[in-house]
Each structure stands twice: as structure tokens, then as C-alpha cells.
Amino acid sequence: MPAKTWIYDAILYLYALSLLFSFSDVATKNRSAKRMGTGLLAFVWLLQSVFIVTRVMEHRYMPMLTMFEALFFYCWVLVTVSFMMNWFLRLDLLVFLVNVVGFAILALNFFSDPSVTPISEQWEAKDELVFIHITLAIGSYAAFLIAALLSGMYLFMHRQLKSKRWSAVMGRFPSLDKIEGYTYRAVLIGIPLLILSVALGTAKIMLEGDAHLLLDAKVISSLLSLAVYAFYLMQRLSGKLPGYLLAFWNLAAFTIVIANFLLFNLYSGFHQWIWM
Structure with a gap:
């Protein structure tokens, strides 16, 4: 076996x-x-x-x-x-x-x-499902954190250049185009990881037979996070928003991720483990 x-x-x-x-x-x-x-x-x-x-x-x-x-x-x-x-x-x-x-x-x-x-005999199969679900979620949060930090760098550089102020620190930053490109790639990594994590979390809920948990605050906030990042992705691909507005939107999206990770666990029916 x-x-x-x-x-x-x-x-x-x-x-x-x-x-x-x-x-x-x-x-x-x-x-x-x-x-x-x-x-x-x-x-x-x-x-x-x-x-x-x-x-x-x-x-x-x-x-x-x-x-x-x-x-x-x-x-x-x-x-x-x-x-x-x-x-x-x-x-x-x-x-x-x-x-x-x-x-x-x-x-x-x-x-x-x-x-x-399961791989470890001490684990049940459901535990392994939760492990993969958490791993994917953590991976997505890491990618979104990198994207948020890059967006912060972008806004700092944009403000400094707009006010025509130069410093030695700015000389260590990539160009605005490169920062924006790196941000985009980080979001591209984070979105599918979060999609897969939500898919496995949904599978776990259905496996437990608790369909009402699909309306749990954690599930809804995760879907909201996906929707916000999907909007960022669409706007970036359409080219309608300038780089600094995309950076603002990306930071706003990460704020929702933080709320999803911290605040919504207080109201979740199955994620209280984070506070243990």
C-alpha cells in the first residue's frame, strides 16, 4: 500500500x-x-x-x-x-x-x-489533505507578501522621482518597469497557489460533510482575496491603470490577505488553530 x-x-x-x-x-x-x-x-x-x-x-x-x-x-x-x-x-x-x-x-x-x-503512518489521510492545503496557502501568502513589498518599493521610487529627489538608497533599487514586472510575476505565482489551496479546503469541507462551512468567514474572505487579485491581474493585462495605481491596488489586496489570515480566523468555524 x-x-x-x-x-x-x-x-x-x-x-x-x-x-x-x-x-x-x-x-x-x-x-x-x-x-x-x-x-x-x-x-x-x-x-x-x-x-x-x-x-x-x-x-x-x-x-x-x-x-x-x-x-x-x-x-x-x-x-x-x-x-x-x-x-x-x-x-x-x-x-x-x-x-x-x-x-x-x-x-x-x-x-x-x-x-x-498517508506518507507518515501517524497521520490520517485527512491530515495530509490539510497539510497540503496549508502548504499551498502559505506559499501563496509568501508570494503576495513579496508582491506587496515590491509595490511599496514602486510607490517609494515613484514619489521620489516625481519630486525629483534622488538618494543613494534609490541607486540600489531596480527600475520602475522591473519592479512592476517582478510584482506581476509574484502575483502570478500567488493566485494559482491560493486557488489550489481553496480547492483543497473545499474538498476537506465536503469530506467532513459540513457543507454549511462553505459560507464560513474564512472561505468567503479567501474568495474575496482571489477576486481582488484577479481584478489586479485584469487591470494589469488591460494596461488601463498606471503603475502607481496598480501598486496601490496590490497593497490593498494584500491588506485583505492579512485580514484573511488574522482577523477572519476569529469568526471561522474551523481555523481557530492559528491562535493555539
């Missing part, structure tokens, strides 16, 4: 990485990121196929008789269909959304199966 656990983990982590690269392509039309995301997704499809074939050889039937098998096969179908859409229709955004849903279902399916042994 531990060998199968590594297959489960490999599928999930490769799937997550594939989504990160795919998001970069959807947001910026980055062909290199698309190739990387597609390649990782191909490995996911291959591992899923190996699992299905192994299941057929072990049990002598098409693995669709149990809920776990049916959902796993459904996720395999989603990946297969996404490849077809990517090849014939070139609908990158739709392919990304299909695979986000597929990833969430796959995670829910893996961690709801009692036969899936």
Missing part, C-alpha cells in the same frame, strides 16, 4: 504543478509555461492510466464499480478531454478550469478513501 501512496502523491503534486504552469500561460500567453504544464499533465495522465491498468490486472474488471474507482476514472476522462480540447479547440482558459475541477475531485477522492495510506 505505501507504494500506491506514492503514486497518489505523485499524481496530485504533478497535477498541481501542471495547473501552476497552465495558469501562467492563460494569464500571459507564455508558450514555454504551456508546454511545461502540458508535459506535466501528460505525466499525470500516464500515472492515472497505469493505475487503471494495474487495477484491471489485479481485479479483472474495469475499475468503475466503487465510488473511488468511478471518480478516479472520471478524473482520467477529464484529463483526456482537456488534452483533446487543447489540441483541437485551443481553449486554454476552459482547459485550465476543467483541470482545476479535476484536481479538486481527485484530491477529495484520494483523501476520502480509507485504503489510502
Whole structure:
């Protein structure tokens, strides 16, 4: 069973990485990121196929008789269909959304199966789901913090240049264009990480059978954070807002992230652990 656990983990982590690269392509039309995301997704499809074939050889039937098998096969179908859409229709955004849903279902399916042994025998499968959820959230918060710091640098530089004041400290800063570009890349990393974290958190809620927690303050604030950063991303891609306003918006978005991490835990039904 531990060998199968590594297959489960490999599928999930490769799937997550594939989504990160795919998001970069959807947001910026980055062909290199698309190739990387597609390649990782191909490995996911291959591992899923190996699992299905192994299941057929072990049990002598098409693995669709149990809920776990049916959902796993459904996720395999989603990946297969996404490849077809990517090849014939070139609908990158739709392919990304299909695979986000597929990833969430796959995670829910893996961690709801009692036969899936976690990496550490002291852990339950649900604990591993929470661990990955928290890890992704922390990664997104780190990316958003870097983006906020860069935005602060941008505003400082912009004010100094506008007032025609120069200092030795400014000589150690990158140009405004580079700062803005780095900020954009940091947000590009943070958004998909937060999307995946929210997807796994939702899977955990559904796994516990507490659907009412979908209206929890923590869930709503996380979705609000995503919406604010998505607006920043759209404005940046449209080129309608100048750099200093984008920097202000990015700092405002990070304020919501801080509130999400600190304040909304007071009103959350399942995140009080942070204050322990």
C-alpha cells in the first residue's frame, strides 16, 4: 500500500504543478509555461492510466464499480478531454478550469478513501489533505507578501522621482518597469497557489460533510482575496491603470490577505488553530 501512496502523491503534486504552469500561460500567453504544464499533465495522465491498468490486472474488471474507482476514472476522462480540447479547440482558459475541477475531485477522492495510506503512518489521510492545503496557502501568502513589498518599493521610487529627489538608497533599487514586472510575476505565482489551496479546503469541507462551512468567514474572505487579485491581474493585462495605481491596488489586496489570515480566523468555524 505505501507504494500506491506514492503514486497518489505523485499524481496530485504533478497535477498541481501542471495547473501552476497552465495558469501562467492563460494569464500571459507564455508558450514555454504551456508546454511545461502540458508535459506535466501528460505525466499525470500516464500515472492515472497505469493505475487503471494495474487495477484491471489485479481485479479483472474495469475499475468503475466503487465510488473511488468511478471518480478516479472520471478524473482520467477529464484529463483526456482537456488534452483533446487543447489540441483541437485551443481553449486554454476552459482547459485550465476543467483541470482545476479535476484536481479538486481527485484530491477529495484520494483523501476520502480509507485504503489510502498517508506518507507518515501517524497521520490520517485527512491530515495530509490539510497539510497540503496549508502548504499551498502559505506559499501563496509568501508570494503576495513579496508582491506587496515590491509595490511599496514602486510607490517609494515613484514619489521620489516625481519630486525629483534622488538618494543613494534609490541607486540600489531596480527600475520602475522591473519592479512592476517582478510584482506581476509574484502575483502570478500567488493566485494559482491560493486557488489550489481553496480547492483543497473545499474538498476537506465536503469530506467532513459540513457543507454549511462553505459560507464560513474564512472561505468567503479567501474568495474575496482571489477576486481582488484577479481584478489586479485584469487591470494589469488591460494596461488601463498606471503603475502607481496598480501598486496601490496590490497593497490593498494584500491588506485583505492579512485580514484573511488574522482577523477572519476569529469568526471561522474551523481555523481557530492559528491562535493555539
